[in-house]
Amino acid sequence: MELNRQHLSNRNLNLVLLAIVVIVCLYVTPGYLAMRRPEALRKGPGVTRIAHLSEWFEGIKGTAGDTDVYILDSGKPGGSALILGGTHANEPAGYMAAILMLENAVPAQGRLYIIPHANASALTYTDPMEGVPREFTLQAASGKRVFRHGSRATSPMNQWPDPDIYVHASSGQQLSGSETRNLNRAYPGRADGNFTEMIAYAITSLIRKDSIDITIDLHEAAPEYPVINAIVAHERAMPTASGAILNLEIEGVVMGLEPSPASLRGLSHRELGDSTATLALLMESPNATQGRLRGRTDEALILTGKDSQYVRGQKLGRLFVPYDEKGWPLHLRVARHVGGLQAIFAAHAMTAPERAIVLGGVPTYDELATKRLEPFL
Amino acid sequence: MSLVYQLLVILAALVVLAELLSEKSIKFKLQAALVLIPLVLRALKIA
Numbered sequence: 001m002e003l004n005r006q007h008l009s010n011r012n013l014n015l016v017l018l019a020i021v022v023i024v025c026l027y028v029t030p031g032y033l034a035m036r037r038p039e040a041l042r043k044g045p046g047v048t049r050i051a052h053l054s055e056w057f058e059g060i061k062g063t064a065g066d067t068d069v070y071i072l073d074s075g076k077p078g079g080s081a082l083i084l085g086g087t088h089a090n091e092p093a094g095y096m097a098a099i100l101m102l103e104n105a106v107p108a109q110g111r112l113y114i115i116p117h118a119n120a121s122a123l124t125y126t127d128p129m130e131g132v133p134r135e136f137t138l139q140a141a142s143g144k145r146v147f148r149h150g151s152r153a154t155s156p157m158n159q160w161p162d163p164d165i166y167v168h169a170s171s172g173q174q175l176s177g178s179e180t181r182n183l184n185r186a187y188p189g190r191a192d193g194n195f196t197e198m199i200a201y202a203i204t205s206l207i208r209k210d211s212i213d214i215t216i217d218l219h220e221a222a223p224e225y226p227v228i229n230a231i232v233a234h235e236r237a238m239p240t241a242s243g244a245i246l247n248l249e250i251e252g253v254v255m256g257l258e259p260s261p262a263s264l265r266g267l268s269h270r271e272l273g274d275s276t277a278t279l280a281l282l283m284e285s286p287n288a289t290q291g292r293l294r295g296r297t298d299e300a301l302i303l304t305g306k307d308s309q310y311v312r313g314q315k316l317g318r319l320f321v322p323y324d325e326k327g328w329p330l331h332l333r334v335a336r337h338v339g340g341l342q343a344i345f346a347a348h349a350m351t352a353p354e355r356a357i358v359l360g361g362v363p364t365y366d367e368l369a370t371k372r373l374e375p376f377l
Numbered sequence: 378m379s380l381v382y383q384l385l386v387i388l389a390a391l392v393v394l395a396e397l398l399s400e401k402s403i404k405f406k407l408q409a410a411l412v413l414i415p416l417v418l419r420a421l422k423i424a
Contacts, residue, residue, distance in 0.1 A: 014398050017410040024414050025423075032424045125424070157422055160382060 035134060036064075036124045039148055041099055041116065042377075046072040046106035046361065053115065056209055057202035059191055064158050065199040067120040069206070070102040071113055078110025079213040079348065079355030082206065082278070083341065084268065085115065087183050087217055089122035089150025090132065092302055093285045093333035094218035096147065096373065100338060101362065104376055110357035113212065119183040119199060121158045123150035132289060136299045140377035149289075149302060153181035159195040169193060171265040184217070187271035207276045213355050214240070214348055217268040217282040218337050222291035223310055223319045223328075227284055230256035231340065234273025234280040241281055243347025244340065251365055253339055279348070283340050285333035286321045293318070305329050331372040339365030383420060390416040 043050065049071040054061035085098025098116040105112060117123050126132050126149065135148050159181050166180035167173070169190050179185045181196050189200025207215055214237075221228045233241035241257055248255045260269040260280070273280035288294050288307045295309045306327030314323040321328075342362060349356035363376050393416060397409035418424040 010401070013403065013406060017397060017406055021410050021413050021417065025417050025421075028418070029423050032418070156419075157424075 031134075032125070035126075035148065035150075039117070039123070041068075042103045042142060043070075044072075044103040044105065044361075046104075046112075046359075047102060048073045053199070053202045053206070056206040057191065057198065059198050060202050063195070064121040064124060064155065065119070065195060065202070067115055067117050067199075069113055069115050071111065072102070072105055072107050073111045074107035074109050074358075076109050077354075079352065079357045080111040080113065080210060081214040081216065081345065081348075081357045082113040082115070082203075082212045084118045084203070084215065084217040086117035086123060086150075087119055087268070088152045088219060089117065089119060089148075090127075090130075090152050090290060091218075091220035091287060092136070092147070092149060092289075093220050093287065093330060093337055096330065097218050097334045097337035097341070099147075100334060100373065100376055101341065104361045104363065105359045106361040108358040108360050110355070112357060112359065113206070113210070115203070118203065118217075119154060119196070121154045121195070121199075122152065122183070123148050125151055125155045125157070127151050130297070132297050133299050133302065136302045138303075138374055138377060140374045142377060145377060153178065154183070154196045154199075156181075168266045169197065170271075173265040175266075182266075184219075184268055185266035187266055187268055188275040204272065204276060207272060207278050212276075212278045213352070214344065214357070215268065215272050215278045215280050216341060216344060217280075219282060219284050220287035220290060220333065221284045222293075223286045223288060223321050223323055224291055224293060224313065225284075226320045227258050228256075228286050228321050229254070229336070230258045230284050231344075232258045232260055232269045232282040232284070234260045234269050236273055237269075237279035237281050239351055240279055240344060240347045243350055244343040247343035247346050248339060248365075251339060251343075253336065253365055255336070255340060281344060283337055285336050286323075286328045287333065288328065303330050305333070329372075331368055334373055335365045335368035338362060338368060383422070386416060386420045390420050 051069040052066050054066045060066050085095035095116050102114040135146050137146050162177040164177045166175045186196045186200035188204040190197045231241045269280045269282040293309045293313045304327050310323045313319050345357045393413050400406050
């Protein structure tokens with residue numbers, strides 16, 4: 001009798017625990033799946049075509065890596081440029097600058113390609129150990145707009161598990177295993193490689209097939225990271241980058257210039273410059289949300305960049321960028337990227353006038369710094 | 378995630394489920410239930 005009671009109680013407990021497992025799974029599933037819905041972006045007046053990245057490499061067709069490519073063609077002879085946002089989906093100034101460009105720019109000369117979410121898979125999840133928000137909201141001129149905040153690397157749903165050591169295919173360089181899902185360690189990519197390498201290969205193929213003159217990869221970095229508020233340039237892109245730095249100085253924007261290290265492989269500014277004819281550049285702005293010194297990580301931190309721990313870090317001399325109570329708000333970080341892009345195009349027009357890319361409709365650095373992002377989205 | 382890894386995760390989930398059902402200790406049952414949640418989500422390719 002006693003044994004029967006125990007058996008019954010054990011069975012009931014099993015049922016309760018299994019019910020809890022099912023309820024928890026059902027409760028969290030909609031949140032995870034919601035992050036996979038494509039983000040609604042406004043087609044700007046300059047957009048002449050929206051393509052899929054698989055147009056340049058069929059291998060990623062229909063996958064989470066088959067991201068949208070916005071083409072803004074002036075119809076007039078000139079150069080061509082590719083803007084990459086969202087290589088790292090946890091660096092919002094990068095993809096917000098790309099979105100702002102595709103929603104506002106109207107090319108007067110040349111052709112502009114914009115990939116706002118270069119690693120679209122990385123936008124479909126957040127790192128469990130980072131505790132970052134999944135989205136942030138802006139009260140834009142076109143209405144309330146919600147933008148997603150993702151992760152640095154490809155989703156494990158698309159590429160998993162990671163090896164202990166990631167070996168960069170073309171150089172043999174060894175990195176931590178988690179870097180195997182980092183798009184900016186996968187260039188130039190491989191047609192028969194892993195998922196991230198195939199995305200990199202598709203972007204490299206676009207640059208080769210469409211003879212892209214300039215490629216600019218938009219990033220952000222933690223304030224304690226030494227390469228920050230800077231343009232990183234492949235050696236062939238140095239004259240253009242130097243000219244852009246001078247153009248920005250005239251506008252009162254201080255930007256550093258970093259040569260792309262020849263020994264650091266897999267990065268866009270190194271591999272795209274080496275393996276294609278494009279002038280490869282990368283820009284970095286300061287983002288506290290990525291930093292190890294940060295305090296509370298919420299939507300406000302993404303938007304305002306205000307963090308008392310970083311103010312303290314600045315006083316202790318631990319940062320590579322000025323940091324005070326005003327923080328580094330998103331609109332200022334985007335302004336640096338957008339201002340930087342225009343400065344690069346102006347410098348390129350000086351060195352190769354027949355390959356110029358001239359854009360209208362893009363807000364200036366000062367306009368973005370004073371009016372913020374909302375009027376332009 | 379390839380089919381092979383998905384099958385491995387399903388296998389791991391089944392092992393943990395068997396542990397949950399056969400274990401006598403409430404503490405270990407609870408631990409098995411907690412471990413089962415991420416395995417189910419990964420096996421179904423949700424998270």
